[in-house]
Amino acid sequence: MPATASTREVTIEINGLRRTGTVEARRLLVHFLREDLGLTGTHVGCDTSQCGACTVEIDGVAVKSCTVLAVMADGASITTIEGLTDGSGELSRVQKAFHDHHALQCGFCTPGMVMSVRNLLRENPNPSEREIRHGLAGNICRCTGYHNIVRAVESLASEGSVA
Amino acid sequence: MTISQGTRHVGQPLKRREDLKLLAGRGRYVDDLKLPGMLYMAILRSPHAHAKIDSIDLSLARAAPGVRLALSGSALEDRIGPIVPNWIIPGSKVPVRRVVATDRVRFVGESVALVVAESLAEAYDAIGLIEVEYDVLPAVTEEQDAVRGDAPQLHENVPGNITTFYKVKGGDYEKANREADQVVKLRVVNNRLIPTCMETRAIVAAPEPDGTLTVYIGSQVPHMHRRWIAETVRIPEHQLRVVAPDIGGGFGAKMHLYPEDLLCPYLARELNAPVKWWETRSESHQSTSHGRAHTEDLEIAFNNDGRILGLKVSTLGNVGAYLSNMATGGPTVNTVNFGTGTYKIENYEALSRVVVTNTVPVDAYRGYGRPEGAYIAERAIDAVARHLNLDQVEVRRRNFIQASDFPYRPYGSTGVMYDSGDYQALLDKALEAFDYEGRRGECEALRGNGIYRGIGVAAYTHMCGMAPSRRLAPGGFDRGGWESARVSIDSSGRATIYSGSMSQGQGHATSLAQIAADVLQIPLEDIEIVQGDTRQVQAGHGTFNSRSMAVGGSSVHVSSHRVITKAKTIAAGMLEVDEKDVSYSAGAFTVPGTDIAPLTFSKVARMAYVGHKLPDGVAPGLDETVFYDPTGMGAPSGVHMAYVEVDPETGIVDILDYVAVDDVGTLINPRLAAGQIHGGVVQGIAQALFEEVSYDSESGQLLTGSLLDYAVPRAEHVPNIRSSFQQTPSPTNPIGVKGIGESGSIAAPPCMVHAVLDALSPFGIKHLDMPLTPPRIWAAIRSVREGDAR
Amino acid sequence: MIPAAFDYVRASSLTQAIELLRDNPDGAKLVAGGHTLLPALKLRLAAPELLIDIRSVAEIKGIEIGETHVKIGALTTHSELSASEPLNNVFPIFRETARLLADPQVRNRGTIGGSLANADPAADWPAVVLALGAQLEIVGATGRRTVPAEDFFLDIFTTTLAPDEILASIQIPKPKTGTRYAYRKIRHPASGFAVVGVAIAVRMLDGVVDEASIGITGATNHAFVGKEAAEFLTGKALTRDNIDEAARMLSENTECLSDRYAPAEYRANLVRVELGRALLELSQ
Incomplete structure (x- = not known):
């Protein structure tokens, strides 16, 4: 154009x-x-x-x-x-945690959710369950009921870097 | 169970194979498609709930930049057939539904005209230039209002706005009513919901050079869509290819035939160019089917010991302005057939009326009728407990269908049969996981301090995977109950499985592969699952009614077995032994008791394709297709419990705990099964506490027009879900599966309502209608308090 | 989902932005975070001819902690307000409020100036600036003026801003030692806006309220100051009875909005309950 x-x-x-x-x-x-x-x-x-x-x-x-x-x-x-995936297609740690904890079903909300989780962990590397749920207030998931998304983020809490 | 080779994959909580592309942003949803020369359709929708269309002026739109076509309904009337429902309860009156309204609109959002332009922006710009003059008519949005004598009438051939009368009767309710110690009446409302798949609907229709047409659509039922589009747009079905790529959730909303599904194929052929339509979220609220929208009047006859002798139900099911795909089946067969739930209520009588109103058409949404049915049974049992001041758990125990009763036909029904289950055991597991006794005491103790906690219980059962085919005709269901699977082994011994089921996030690429892997005894990596392409997949019915594992999974299981049977014949020939002496284990054919070296599956596969040494009468190839028609339907069941605290000053409900114990038969993949429960429960919590479609009852305007006012729960609104399972295999299919997708959304609404009512019991509040929003709860408490003050 | 066409200019100074506003009296809109305007444009509820992007206007950015006042540039995002240690050392209510405002992504982009100028009756910052007795600095073609927050909000989505004026900064007098703050809010489950929000600043001296200030949002057409309740509390101890009386007074004197979700009586109740709870928090 x-x-x-x-x-x-x-x-x-x-x-x-x-x-x-x-x-x-x-x-x-x-x-x-x-x-x-x-x-x-x-x-x-x-x-x-x-x-x-x-x-x-x-x-x-x-x-x-x-x-x-x-x-x-x-x-x-x-x-x-x-x-987030480098040339090799290797998943980042947030993505891996989603895979490990079955934190996605249809996958439609997932890219945005992953980005929000990164944001959350940057601001608060060791969030409590309540803080995780509050920190994801800007994303709707209709499939998972959020349960496993919260588990995935908990697994990342206190691990340190976001990448 | 006939898995003779030993289970290795089924039952394992394997991680999903489809995750990697979705996590990397490499999923492919319909709106991701961009084809050369693609045009964009936009729809002008009615701003009125009920109006005559006086005139439509398309001239400005036609002259706008980039516009290729602008049409109103009259131009399409003879080109695209009316939209015909696919489930028509016998005796129903079916209103005519044009693909685009011609002379009259009947709901806010009904399509009135369309534009096709070179960009989506230009299409939207042009839509704003269409001038329509309406003559506004009185509208009716609520089912109770629509059946009144003076209500506006929607369709000439639907007198009184009722399309369908449906009755169920078993035993003698009137006698039960006379003999019972007590009778209570209760009206319950099943609030109207918006399914809200995170991916809205989208469709691309693309003419192919060979004269065929490919339609990309987020469809739960690709082969059904092919048939419906072919029949309605009059395209030979074999020249139509329907492709359903990755789907961003379905929940029932993506299994119906919508106007846009017909318009894009028609326009693509007219313009000889790909035509895309993508639905905005706000548009979705007024154009994609809604769910639930019932009012039920219950009459419960019971004895003072809590035993229910009889139940009488009168249902009004609001189906919106036209009969959507399955609309007559929801408030009827799917609801009132299941109105007695998990309880032995032998005297049962139900009348369901299907009612049209000036609202968005209502159709299947996760559970479709079964949530409404379970709500009837559960609210009834809860009302009895509350009325008699008996423990809600004990009253359930006294009324449960017993494990020894299965297979059980409630109220002597011919249509409903619960194949198996053990409700008492489910209840015991739930009570233990929940610590019912401890928490009961905690609730009592805290009430003294002005802290209002409550415990909710709900039990459910229903039936999954409508089948067998021959039993569906009398109900007016215009499709079969089978599912198809083709297991195609290549010459290396790897499998490609073409399944007629259609994942929208359930994880079939993993779960179906697990089923096949156990029979074929090859690694999961050697199995590919193909779904969602009518050119590749031979036939199918798709995914709804929690049927994918029970019916789709069974078809994979059976066709995999056929592959092994044939492979065994070939192996016997290769080994020069009798077929009876060959056994298959760990991926190799052996002859037990001999020193004949094992023959691997891959070698047999190679032989099948080179065909050099096949036994007489055995054709080359290792490729089996099965149309599996179940003998019956599996009945999952479960007991869910919730623990809540209600703030009496604000009405806010804090969900402290949620326990789900479900019996869905054999678990294929416990990890994915729990995921289904989590998601379903949260959708059920959403119905109970948050979501409700509102219409202005005067103007018929949709008041919950976007996600700014329709409250889909966020992570912070919902609790952890403690899910566990009991496995009573279903005898109706070879893998013992019952169906799981709808369990959570069936159990959670009554469970949550009971928990809140239990918390409010000190106020004497016995009933509230969903959603139990803070203002609604607060108002109920206030009216009690004001009553006390007077 | 796609706005009607418009032109776009990225202004580099307040003067330029004001000139553009003046030259396009009917068809120009300012955009900074865009989180109010863009949704409206996408739904075609508004169709300006020109968007003036003021995000590059350096003079209305940043947080300054001065001798007597704290000055917050209108372009400061909700996240920046939450993250600023110097600001929250003086006024911890900014972090407390930002945490309850919308969601993280919106907070990363939306600005306090946009929120105030838009004057959504359910927005959070209006209550806070009212409770803090802020002055709003407004710049227009004819110069600068300062308006007390209390006089800024006129009606639903309506402020004293003239069409060619820009809200430049929020200036808040530094508090006396010992002033404490609270922001409480009942969030609408879908929008995240306040069904009712209550911001309070209270200074205790010798066991009684020396100064109190209350800002309420969500309840009425625009955020307002709960003057009578604040005056009632002044000179009194924060006893349960006094708190209840102040809360009752504020609730009864408020003509609340009614909508599909929350009827007026419910909002009035929340005004009472939330003010009571906020005061109780501060009394402990």
């Missing part, structure tokens, strides 16, 4: 790579990621910023990418779920 009055060129570092694109001002970041860059691991589960399926990290903190314009993310550094 050529840049016009209502479009902008944006440059965003995504998963360590510098990506540029021309977007309409109204383009949501989540659509830029999914549609323009093909990073479909970030999902859209609602339209009122409740569900958290679209959670990514912008400049190191978890954000709902459905509530950010791509133009607003110009110049930012973003990590999506695809950025």
Whole structure:
């Protein structure tokens, strides 16, 4: 798309790579990621910023990418779920814990949930069960009843680094 | 159980094989698909609950940038057949449902016109340019209002807004009523819910170069969708390929035929381009089927010892503006047939009426009718205990169907049979895990300090995997009860299994492989499960009614056995021994009692495909397809208990503990089974405490239009679920499985309601309708307190 | 899910942002965190022609702990308010409130200025700035003015901000030694907004209340100061009876909102219960 009055060129570092694109001002970041860059691991589960399926990290903190314009993310550094597995496809420790504890069923909320768990552990590396449940207030899971997600996070508590 | 080779995988809490792609963000859901030249459909929906459409002006929309097509219902009337339900209880009056409304709209959200554009943004922009003039009509949203004489009528061929009358009768209720010590009446409301799969519905229809059409759809029932789309859009079924990729939850909502499922295929062929539709969350609240929405009047006849002699039920099932796919079956067969629950109530009488209203169509949602049925039985037994001031556990014991009674036909029913179970044992396990006695004392002690704690108990049973096929016709269910599996062994001895079941997160790639691995005796890594593609999978009914393991799993089991049977014949030929002397164990064919070297499965597979040395009359190949039609249905059961504390000042309920003991027959994978219980229980807690669809009863406007006001629970709203199992194998299938997916959402609502009512018992509150929100609980306490003050 | 088309400018200064507002009197909207505006745009409940992104405006960022006042830039996010040790050393109520506000992702992006300027009747910060006696610094084409928080909120989603004005900072007088704070809130289970939220600041001297201040949100069209209850408490000990009386007074004097979830009587009850509990916390 050529840049016009209502479009902008944006440059965003995504998963360590510098990506540029021309977007309409109204383009949501989540659509830029999914549609323009093909990073479909970030999902859209609602339209009122409740569900958290679209959670990514912008400049190191978890954000709902459905509530950010791509133009607003110009110049930012973003990590999506695809950025957590290195070239070998090896899962990160949060992802491994989800696998070990059966903390996902349909998998739709999972990428956003994983991003939120990382955020939670960065802020509080050793959360109690209550703190885990409170810390995941921005994500809805309809399959697991949260039980095993909480178990997965508990297994990570006090382990230290988030990566 | 016929697993003769020894169980290795079934029963193991294996981790899921499908997790890795989903965790890495490499799942593939319908909305992830982007095809070259793809166009986007958007729907204009009715803002009115009931109105005549006077005029529709599409000219501005048609002239808008990027728009390829804008249509109203009249252009489609002759092109796409009306949407026909798939389960029609005999005698039902079926209103005509056009794919897009033509002259009249009957609920907020009904499709009125559509736009196809080159981008989704342009499609949304153009939708805003369509001008519609409506003549607003009076609306009715509640089932009790809809059956009144003066209610607005929705359909000419549905007098009184009732599509279906359904009766069940066993024993002699009137006699029981006369002979009982006491009779109490109770009205219970089963609140309307939104299934809320985290992935909303989406569909892409893509014309292929060879003239066929591929439809990508998040479907629990891909082969059913192929049939329905073919019949309604008039595409030869064999030229239609339905692909269901990864699905972000279904819970029943993704097993119906919706207008968009028909529009995309039709438009893709018209425009000769792929057409995508994706549902926004707010749109989903007014276009995807809702669940529950019943009112039941109960009359319970019982003796002073707590024994229930008879139960009479009158159900009004609100099915919304039109009959969705299975709508007539839910409030009828699925609800009132199960109204006696786990109790021996021999005199039973029920009348169910299926009612249309100006609301979103209501259809299956996790449990479909069985939660409503269990709620009847459980609220009845609880009412008796409360009325007599007897212990809720003891009253259940006195009324339970006993282990020696199985197989048991409640109230002499011909349609319902509980195959097996042991409710007393379930109850004992639950009481022990819960520490009932200790907590009972704790509740009593704390009440003195103004702390209101309560214990809830609920028992349930139901039936899973509607079958056998020949028994489904009289009920008007227009499909079979079988499931199909093809076990295809390649020349290396590895298996690809094509299953007609359809995982939406249940983990079939793991659980079905476990079933096959035990029969085939090959490693799990050597088994691939293929689902969700009608071009690859021969046939199927999909996943609903907790049928995937009982019926789908059994079909995998049986076809795997057929593979081994044939392999054994080939092996016998290769070993030059009699087939009877060959046995198969640990992945090799041996001849016990001889020194003949074992022959591996992979060598036999290679022989099957080169065909060099096959016994006479044996065809090459090692590939078996089975259409497995069960002889009956398994009846899972369970006892759940909850411990809550209610803050009388705010009405807030704190769930302190939740114990679930379930008997779902043989466990294929305990880890995944517990996951099903956790998720189902939380959906049940959601119904009991949080979720409720609200309509403005005057205007018919949907008041819970988004996740800002429809309260799906978050992690902090729900407790840990302590799940355990009892395994009474079902005699109705070869692997002894009963079905698990719906258990939690059936048991949890009455369990939670009973816990809260128990906590509120010092106030004398005997009944409250779900959801038990803080304002509702507080208002109930306040009215008691004000009453006391007067 | 996709907003109607608009133009977008990233303003680099307050002056530029104000000029843009003035030049587009009907069609411009400010955006910072975007967590109020973008959901409205996505549902097409609003369709501005121009979005002015003020996140790069350095002069309204940051938290300053001054001699007499604490100054919070309007662009400060909820997470920054929660994380700031210097701020919470003075006013621990910021961390206490932020913890109960929305969810972590929203807190990472949403700003206190956006929350105050939007004046959602159920937002949390309005109650807090009221209880803290904050002054709101407003910058417009004609200059700067300062408005006491109490005069800022006019009605549902309505403040004293003129269309070409921007909320620049929140200035809070530093408390006297010994002032204690509490924020209590009953969250709506779906939205996370306050069904009722109560912020209080109380200073005790010689066993009686020396100063008290109460901000209430969620109960009415806009957040308000519970003046009468605060005055009642002044000079009295925080006994159970005095607390109950103050709570009853506030509850009875409040004309509460009614909605599908919570009728007015329930909200009035929560005002009483939550104020009572907040005071009880501080009395111990």
